Amino acid sequence: MVVLAVTWVAKAGHEADVAALFLKLTEESRKEPGCMMYQVHRHRTEPRRFFIYEQYKNEAALEAHRGASHFLQYAKKDLPKIADRAYSLLRRIR
Secondary structure, three states, X not given: OEEEEEEEEEOOOOHHHHHHHHHHHHXXXXXXXXXXXXXEEEOOOOOOEEEEEEEEOOHHHHHXXXXXXXXXXXXXXXXXXXXXXXEEEEOOOO
16 A cells, blocks of 8 residues: 655635645545545645645556546646645555
8 A cells, every 4th residue: 555645735815726626636536446545634724735645555556646637637737826735655554
């Protein structure tokens, strides 16, 4: 299993657009065969800050997600509305 934890910060004034983007990405990403979890969270006191927790079956599933048409369509279109992004690629401890 591969886990991706991503923090996104929307540019001021684009919070609603970014939230709508993440709703679309969530719906489509969860349909991917290798996606085990795709959950978006919004910071309680900083409405521009979002956190996405993603789990994929393996590296190939993560790469398939990154190349999926819905990801490329939504992410590229709305990328200018993002001020900052940081991510961690994680592995479960056994």
